[in-house]
Amino acid sequence: MDLFNLLSKIIQVKQAESLSTDELAELQRSRFQKLLAYTLKHSNFYREYYAQHGIKPAHIKEISIHDLPTVNKHQLMENFDDVVTTKDLTKQRIQEFIRDPQNIGRKFLGKYEVITTSGSTGEPGFFIYDQSAWNTLRALILERVSKAELNPFHRARFAFYGVTGGHYAGVSLAADAPRVFFNTLLCSVNDPIQEVIRRIQEFQPNIISGYASSVHTLAEQQLQGKLDIWPKRVVCSADHLTETMRENIFKAWGIDATNFYAASESIGIAVECGLHTGFHIFNDWHYLESLTSVHPSTGEGMSASTLMTNLYNYCMPVINYEMYDEIELGENLCPCGWQFPMMRNVAGRVEEFLWFKTPDGGHDYLHPLNIVVLAAPGMQRLQLHQDSQESFIARIALEPEADETRVVDSIRQQLQLLLQQKHLPNIYFQVEVVDEIPLDPVSGKYKFITKAL
Numbered sequence: 001m002d003l004f005n006l007l008s009k010i011i012q013v014k015q016a017e018s019l020s021t022d023e024l025a026e027l028q029r030s031r032f033q034k035l036l037a038y039t040l041k042h043s044n045f046y047r048e049y050y051a052q053h054g055i056k057p058a059h060i061k062e063i064s065i066h067d068l069p070t071v072n073k074h075q076l077m078e079n080f081d082d083v084v085t086t087k088d089l090t091k092q093r094i095q096e097f098i099r100d101p102q103n104i105g106r107k108f109l110g111k112y113e114v115i116t117t118s119g120s121t122g123e124p125g126f127f128i129y130d131q132s133a134w135n136t137l138r139a140l141i142l143e144r145v146s147k148a149e150l151n152p153f154h155r156a157r158f159a160f161y162g163v164t165g166g167h168y169a170g171v172s173l174a175a176d177a178p179r180v181f182f183n184t185l186l187c188s189v190n191d192p193i194q195e196v197i198r199r200i201q202e203f204q205p206n207i208i209s210g211y212a213s214s215v216h217t218l219a220e221q222q223l224q225g226k227l228d229i230w231p232k233r234v235v236c237s238a239d240h241l242t243e244t245m246r247e248n249i250f251k252a253w254g255i256d257a258t259n260f261y262a263a264s265e266s267i268g269i270a271v272e273c274g275l276h277t278g279f280h281i282f283n284d285w286h287y288l289e290s291l292t293s294v295h296p297s298t299g300e301g302m303s304a305s306t307l308m309t310n311l312y313n314y315c316m317p318v319i320n321y322e323m324y325d326e327i328e329l330g331e332n333l334c335p336c337g338w339q340f341p342m343m344r345n346v347a348g349r350v351e352e353f354l355w356f357k358t359p360d361g362g363h364d365y366l367h368p369l370n371i372v373v374l375a376a377p378g379m380q381r382l383q384l385h386q387d388s389q390e391s392f393i394a395r396i397a398l399e400p401e402a403d404e405t406r407v408v409d410s411i412r413q414q415l416q417l418l419l420q421q422k423h424l425p426n427i428y429f430q431v432e433v434v435d436e437i438p439l440d441p442v443s444g445k446y447k448f449i450t451k452a453l
């Protein structure tokens with residue numbers, strides 16, 4: 001039944017690819033009105049919030065997305081029980097579900113996918129997808145991103161290399177690749193790289209997906225002669241795919257990596273085509289708008305956040321939602337022929353890896369996305385400063401009234417676990433509480449990793 005639902009969504013997604021610009025805009029508008037009508041009826045939070053801004057159910061036909069007030073993660077988390085449109089989802093029950101490690105890889109109540117966000121914007125949160133929303137998302141990825149041949153008689157070998165062991169966007173989507181078409185291998189950036197190489201070598205994937213930086217590490221291993229695999233497709237997301245990474249992936253496997261734009265709030269928003277003119281926005285299922293603000297150091301205008309509307313999520317509506325990502329909407333269509341509008345300059349997070357010496361004289365790393373997901377109640381920000389090949393300092397800024405000892409102990413334990421899992425007992429670190437972690441003067445943002453090497 002689920003497979004039938006997924007296949008029907010794939011057909012729907014495929015059909016939208018042959019629509020004209022006007023037809024896509026019309027489809028987007030009709031889906032928006034349908035979602036808005038449903039949300040006003042079933043979400044107490046949105047109904048009251050919109051009413052405060054003079055928007056009532058009777059106005060639906062005249063309302064455009066630009067008439068609606070924006071929402072942010074804090075509002076959705078704070079009012080979670082009233083945001084969702086179904087009574088079986090409550091913040092408390094979801095939090096309990098997330099806390100129990102037994103639930104990794106499981107759906108809440110057997111039917112809702114729970115995706116947790118990192119604390120990179122200060123506040124961790126979670127987003128819920130019901131079966132229909134999840135299948136729309138999977139259809140978008142299968143049809144427009146991974147483009148794998150769906151052949152039950154010849155299942156594709158699909159390897160994911162990223163942060164596993166949690167309800168994170170990348171691993172959740174990868175783990176749920178339909179088994180009838182895919183044989184899936186999940187590898188963690190927390191595992192020693194030698195072990196990952198051995199598993200991937202043995203598995204011989206046809207498709208590799210993961211963070212641009214982690215997939216690039218595999219390409220480097222191949223170029224150094226430590227890995228010998230011949231994937232047909234490489235799909236990256238999450239962090240920035242730099243030109244060097246793209247070139248190395250091409251040198252390693254003769255493949256042009258496919259880069260797509262995703263967030264926990266919608267794990268498939270846009271994808272690059274082979275012409276590399278930018279990302280094509282899946283505007284049949286999303287609205288995107290770019291907002292500008294002032295750079296904290298230079299005082300110049302800069303694109304600072306993005307408003308995103310997810311048109312397929314009915315159980316937890318995400319409408320005119322502020323994401324802290326920089327994008328620039330393109331004015332022209334791409335010469336490739338796809339009518340999906342363009343966006344550029346996704347200033348994806350570029351954080352450095354922490355490369356260390358291993359006890360046997362080799363090298364292994366801590367992945368920046370691992371640092372982003374470290375959290376402790378009372379911790380405001382964390383930064384790791386690498387000062388040698390075998391040591392680093394963890395700098396912590398606390399919330400007012402935080403219990404310093406508890407925060408420090410918790411972060412120390414989490415870091416020790418990471419090092420243990422990576423088999424890096426030789427790495428020494430100290431935890432330092434600081435008044436403030438300064439913004440990076442170049443980007444105007446917080447950096448999770450700095451180096452003195």
Ligand SMILES: [Zn+2]
Binds near residue numbers: 273274275280336337
């Ligand atoms: Zn294109």
